[in-house]
Amino acid sequence: MANTGLSASEKRVAFSLASVFGLRMMGLFMIMPVFALYGQHLTGYSPLWVGIAIGAYGLTQALLQIPMGILSDKYGRKPVILAGLLLFAFGSLVAASADSIYGVVLGRALQGMGAIAAAVLALAADLTRDEQRTKVMAVIGMCIGFSFALSLLVGPIVAQHLGLTGLFMLTAGLALLGMLIVQLLVPNPVTHAPKGDTVAAPAKLWRLLTDAQLFRLDAGIFILHLVLTAVFVALPLDLVDAGLAKEKHWMLYFPAFVGAFFLMVPLIIIGVKRKNAKGMFQLALLLMLASLAAMALFSHELWVLSAAVVLFFTGFNYLEASLPSLIAKFCPVGEKGSAMGVYSTSQFFGAFCGGILGGSAYQLLGATWVFFAAMILMLLWLLLTLGMQNPVMLKSYTLEARVDGREQAREMASRLAELAGVAEAIVVLEEKVAYLKVDEHFDLREARAVLGSAD
Structure with missing residues (x-):
């Protein structure tokens, strides 16, 4: 009988990458409930610049999210994640040393340039089985929610005792801790998950x-x-x-x-x-x-x-x-x-x-x-x-397909589409995978039989 739970390795992947994601998001979120109150001593303070400082990370994140994911596909997930966390830490230090609101905006924009979300999720996909991937992503998603809640608690307390400088120094420390987790706890992938699922x-x-x-x-x-x-x-x-x-x-x-x-x-x-x-x-x-x-x-x-x-x-x-x-x-x-x-x-x-x-x-x-x-x-x-x-x-499946030519890929996709419970099916020759969307009537064994018939 197939194992329906996460393996020890997958649990390690789920919780280590969730921690990395959570630490970084907590660093981004902690400023939100406190900056309008604790940034009033900064040169150039105004409500407009408060808003820009809080949201500045979003612009660089938006611009670099997709490119960073593509780079992780070319140069490796871990190098891109480590570079992103290092850039995030640098941006935090820039903001911590700023005596004007414009310096904080620059630091926040640099924080956002460490856009590692796509690379982290792609690495999670690389290191988990298809049937367990949804659970791992759910753990990461829950950790993001928890980090937001924790930032609402920690941000005001840290700002009260250490000010904005201490808050940004803490975010730099969280990024460096994330780098240690990536290096020491996250396994190295030996294969890439299919691109259609990740990048x-x-x-x-x-x-x-x-x-x-x-x-x-x-x-x-x-x-x-x-x-x-x-x-x-x-x-x-x-x-x-x-x-x-x-x-x-x-x-x-x-x-x-x-x-x-x-x-x-x-x-x-x-x-x-x-x-x-x-x-x-x-x-x-x-x-x-x-x-x-x-x-x-x-x-x-x-x-x-x-x-x-x-x-x-x-x-x-x-x-x-x-x-x-x-x-x-x-x-x-x-x-x-x-x-x-x-x-x-x-x-x-x-x-x-x-x-x-x-x-x-x-x-x-x-x-x-x-x-x-x-x-x-x-x-x-x-x-x-x-x-x-x-x-x-519907549930989604990504299955290995032993396919050697485009005609065979089209035939496989056609046969998969005719199976009970299959709503959508596509076979990608370049990736040698089949993507399926199915309902409760789907029989995984029937699909594997189709995909294994390379002749």
């Missing part, structure tokens, strides 16, 4: 950008991270005005995020049981809209702002967790790497635009209009979901 193919990007369902999801993650970044330009200042001392912000953020995580679980369960992901998706958007309205209209009522933060993170957590799986369900078979490349680029570009929008709206019109602008964007996203389809519950 973006530039030739396919335009077609994926213009796919109606994928566009809704890419636009959604853009808006979600735009709103998140914009909110954290204004919210910390509003909380101080409402009577919550900046040293105590972690007492609100961390419990609110954890509580919101548990409130999110029923949305996931109901969506799966009723096969209504679209309905739960729209409910999460409505929760975020309600929270933003409360932030805009009751900015001096601490208890209202506290409840709004819980609602905000409930919707945010659900959407952040759901979007990657929806991308995988809607993307064409064999093009997950490219689809995730577009998705990640949209996510980081949204963070950059959120900093610009949040900072400029706060500087010109005040905090209330930051939240109103965010509401308009969330309403636009809600309108986009009206044409969204409920995804069909």
Whole structure:
């Protein structure tokens, strides 16, 4: 009987790479809840430049996410990951030594240039079996969520005791710790996972950008991270005005995020049981809209702002967790790497635009209009979901194909498509793999029999 659990090596891969990813994301996130409050001594401080500093990493991340993934395919995953972490550490040191807000912006942009997300996920794919890959990716995804929650706790505490300089020094240290984990704990890959699963193919990007369902999801993650970044330009200042001392912000953020995580679980369960992901998706958007309205209209009522933060993170957590799986369900078979490349680029570009929008709206019109602008964007996203389809519950498989010619590849794909439970099938001669999307009626043995018949 086949082993359905992670092997010892796969567990090591999952938790070591999740740690690397989490340490780096924590370094990026810790500044968000504190910079508007603790950066006021910097030369050139203004709400606009606060927003730019918070979101600057997003621009360089967006520009380099896909190229860094392609470089990892050419020069190796580990060298690209190590170079990215070193660049991230350097950017942290630049920000730590800055006495002006412009120096912090430069440091944050350098941090973002260490765009290792695609390379880390590709390395995870290289080191795991196809049937266990989803579990490993889920561990990494959970660690990213945990790192965000932890950053809301650690950021304000570190900033209180060590200031922004200490905060950026800590992020540099986290990056160096990540480099040690990569070197000492992560195994060296001996093969590459199929490119269609891991690395973006530039030739396919335009077609994926213009796919109606994928566009809704890419636009959604853009808006979600735009709103998140914009909110954290204004919210910390509003909380101080409402009577919550900046040293105590972690007492609100961390419990609110954890509580919101548990409130999110029923949305996931109901969506799966009723096969209504679209309905739960729209409910999460409505929760975020309600929270933003409360932030805009009751900015001096601490208890209202506290409840709004819980609602905000409930919707945010659900959407952040759901979007990657929806991308995988809607993307064409064999093009997950490219689809995730577009998705990640949209996510980081949204963070950059959120900093610009949040900072400029706060500087010109005040905090209330930051939240109103965010509401308009969330309403636009809600309108986009009206044409969204409920995804069909399909699993993806990437199987080895013993194929020697294009005619044989076409014949294999045709035979696979005729099997019970197969929704999509493609055989790629150059990679010698078959990509399948299947339902519960699929029999893996039948597919392996087809793919093993090289004659």
